Amino acid sequence: MTGSLISTLEGRYYTDPAIxxxxxxxxxxxxxxxAVRSDxxxxxxxxxxxxxxxxxxLIARDRHGALNAFLNVCRHxxxxxxxxxxxxxxxxxxxxxxxxxxxxxxxxxxxxNLTSMPDVDRVExxxxxxxxxxxxxxxxxxxxxxPPSFEDDVLHAVTERLGSLAAIDGYEIxxxxxxxxxxxxxxxxxxxxxxxxxxxxxxATIHPELTEVLPEFADGYAAQYYVGxxxxxxxxxxxxxxxxxxxxxxxxxxxxERDRKYYAITVKPQVFINxxxxxxxxxxxxxxxxxxxxxxxxxxxxxxxxxTGRDVSRSVELFHRVNExxxxxxxxxxxxxxxxxxxxxxxxxxxxxxxxxFHEWLVRKLESAx
Numbered sequence: 001m002t003g004s005l006i007s008t009l010e011g012r013y014y015t016d017p018a019i020x021x022x023x024x025x026x027x028x029x030x031x032x033x034x035a036v037r038s039d040x041x042x043x044x045x046x047x048x049x050x051x052x053x054x055x056x057x058l059i060a061r062d063r064h065g066a067l068n069a070f071l072n073v074c075r076h077x078x079x080x081x082x083x084x085x086x087x088x089x090x091x092x093x094x095x096x097x098x099x100x101x102x103x104x105x106x107x108x109x110x111x112x113n114l115t116s117m118p119d120v121d122r123v124e125x126x127x128x129x130x131x132x133x134x135x136x137x138x139x140x141x142x143x144x145x146x147p148p149s150f151e152d153d154v155l156h157a158v159t160e161r162l163g164s165l166a167a168i169d170g171y172e173i174x175x176x177x178x179x180x181x182x183x184x185x186x187x188x189x190x191x192x193x194x195x196x197x198x199x200x201x202x203x204a205t206i207h208p209e210l211t212e213v214l215p216e217f218a219d220g221y222a223a224q225y226y227v228g229x230x231x232x233x234x235x236x237x238x239x240x241x242x243x244x245x246x247x248x249x250x251x252x253x254x255x256x257e258r259d260r261k262y263y264a265i266t267v268k269p270q271v272f273i274n275x276x277x278x279x280x281x282x283x284x285x286x287x288x289x290x291x292x293x294x295x296x297x298x299x300x301x302x303x304x305x306x307x308t309g310r311d312v313s314r315s316v317e318l319f320h321r322v323n324e325x326x327x328x329x330x331x332x333x334x335x336x337x338x339x340x341x342x343x344x345x346x347x348x349x350x351x352x353x354x355x356x357x358f359h360e361w362l363v364r365k366l367e368s369a370x
């Protein structure tokens with residue numbers, strides 16, 4: 001750890017629409033993107049549309065139980081197939097413009113006068129498929145023709161943070177159920193949100209509830225700063241709740257050494273994973289503009305906790321307050337990114353220096369060939 005200050009990105013990186021367009025093309029449309037919770041699409045015909053870079057992506061479960069992802073664009077004249085964010089269809093998707101109809105696996109199955117056009121290849125003119133992989137109970141998609149290694153792009157973030165990929169297995173995240181979901185519309189650039197999540201220099205200032213539960217955070221060093229380190233609960237704290245009161249039973253497969261500890265993982269470019277003994281909090285970011293980001297946050301619990309209707313409000317309230325405090329801080333920074341005072345950027349103090357690595361990563365991505 002160095003003791004000197006280092007420069008941040010210049011303010012234009014948070015406001016310039018041209019830079020945001022580069023990020024959409026070189027980052028969000030080329031990397032693996034965590035799109036939906038798989039269980040949200042439980043039955044054949046269930047679908048959801050999500051914004052990935054500049055594209056609307058349609059994710060649906062087919063009649064064989066598999067999830068598929070497609071560009072949400074009719075192959076005929078380019079109309080959007082699904083305008084709803086989520087829903088269910090019985091057997092197929094039909095374009096509302098000219099009634100071209102696609103099976104749940106994307107194949108073209110019907111269109112007006114299609115039988116009089118025998119040379120139309122129904123597979124070739126099916127919906128444009130997008131790469132999809134499931135992990136941690138979520139569907140991750142990639143728009144690239146040749147997607148990067150999922151192991152290097154996604155799984156490595158867990159190894160880099162926890163010391164091994166196996167360290168996350170005990171949380172059995174794919175087996176958990178959503179106990180609460182909150183969607184935040186944040187008027188700030190996505191990078192401000194990532195930078196905020198990666199550091200805890202601000203924790204003593206704006207997170208009184210969190211530092212009460214995790215006293216070491218008051219010293220300004222985020223758990224992500226150290227490989228394998230989990231922030232310890234305070235001596236009088238019984239659970240990861242807004243008042244420190246008892247939570248739920250430790251997740252069944254979790255090792256004893258991870259009890260009473262909090263771990264945070266950043267999976268670039270748009271996922272935060274928060275691990276505590278009795279639940280998991282997972283954020284997904286959807287960058288919509290240079291100054292606007294939708295953040296969808298899931299609180300995940302053991303199935304029996306959700307199925308029996310147990311009260312999750314105290315654990316939800318803790319991180320909901322943290323989210324609101326963080327997002328307010330990001331929104332406070334966003335207008336100043338266009339100030340002449342920030343034209344050349346700001347500085348990082350020693351406890352924030354790992355954010356410099358994020359900035360270096362970002363610049364490399366923006367400079368990468370199309």
